[in-house]
Amino acid sequence: MKKNRGRFIVLEGLDGSGTTTQTRHLAKWLEDQNLTVKKTFEPTDGPVGKLIRNVLSRKPVSSDSNTPASFSEDALCLLFAADRIEHSHQIREWQAGGRDVVCDRYVHSSIAYQSLGPSISAERVVETNRGVAVPDLTIFLDIPVEACLERLQGRNESPSVYEKKNILAQIHRNYLKTAALYAEHFGPIYTVDGSRSVAEVTEAIKVIVGKLRKGVSR
Ligand SMILES: Nc1ncnc2c1ncn2[C@@H]1O[C@H](COP(=O)(O)OP(=O)(O)OP(=O)(O)O)[C@@H](O)[C@H]1O
Numbered sequence: 107m108k109k110n111r112g113r114f115i116v117l118e119g120l121d122g123s124g125t126t127t128q129t130r131h132l133a134k135w136l137e138d139q140n141l142t143v144k145k146t147f148e149p150t151d152g153p154v155g156k157l158i159r160n161v162l163s164r165k166p167v168s169s170d171s172n173t174p175a176s177f178s179e180d181a182l183c184l185l186f187a188a189d190r191i192e193h194s195h196q197i198r199e200w201q202a203g204g205r206d207v208v209c210d211r212y213v214h215s216s217i218a219y220q221s222l223g224p225s226i227s228a229e230r231v232v233e234t235n236r237g238v239a240v241p242d243l244t245i246f247l248d249i250p251v252e253a254c255l256e257r258l259q260g261r262n263e264s265p266s267v268y269e270k271k272n273i274l275a276q277i278h279r280n281y282l283k284t285a286a287l288y289a290e291h292f293g294p295i296y297t298v299d300g301s302r303s304v305a306e307v308t309e310a311i312k313v314i315v316g317k318l319r320k321g322v323s324r
């Protein structure tokens with residue numbers, strides 16, 4: 107018997123907004139309903155994703171160099187898109203196999219983060235991402251920048267190049283400003299107040315995802 111196509115759900119938000127935490131809780135909730143779920147993330151752990159991670163955390167990108175690589179936003183935009191195109195092949199396969207896919211960050215991150223500088227517009231990022239798998243649903247965890255920074259302070263990871271108050275404030279504005287453009291190309295997007303407790307945020311996400319039936323999506 108042909109399997110119902112799995113749903114593709116994306117969680118988006120600023121650094122520290124809780125996307126990783128909520129990806130985990132959403133995947134667990136779906137698994138508890140005996141659904142098969144693939145939890146995934148971007149940048150991926152493939153070769154291009156690893157390169158991006160090293161650049162964002164200012165680490166050297168090769169073993170024969172101690173110097174951290176620094177790429178322009180244009181180059182980063184293309185790297186993110188290349189990583190996503192490879193990821194999209196996997197996402198489509200998982201969906202075709204009937205698995206629900208829950209992804210921590212996707213195209214809206216590229217739009218909000220890569221259009222920070224003057225050299226690259228949100229429309230250009232959209233153009234660069236043409237042809238990638240389109241989510242059935244995207245949830246944006248909205249939270250004030252100050253709260254993100256507070257949460258990130260308690261974390262034991264090297265900070266990314268974006269973890270500064272003024273930069274995060276600009277990324278937050280970009281997320282809000284480009285929501286309609288995103289929805290036009292990459293499907294419906296819902297905003298959830300991410301500043302509440304982990305359990306409250308999870309409940310709000312469950313309500314939205316609960317309305318999305320399997321096998322009826324694009
Ligand atoms: N609703 C919440 N209330 C309080 N703390 C939270 C909440 N959600 C997540 N946290 C905590 O905040 C920190 C950041 O959360 P998390 O790693 O999920 O954020 P993120 O959005 O994935 O960040 P990044 O984009 O940098 O990976 C973690 O220590 C996590 O335990």
Ligand SMILES: [Mg+2]
Pocket residue numbers: 125126127210
């Ligand atoms: Mg995370």
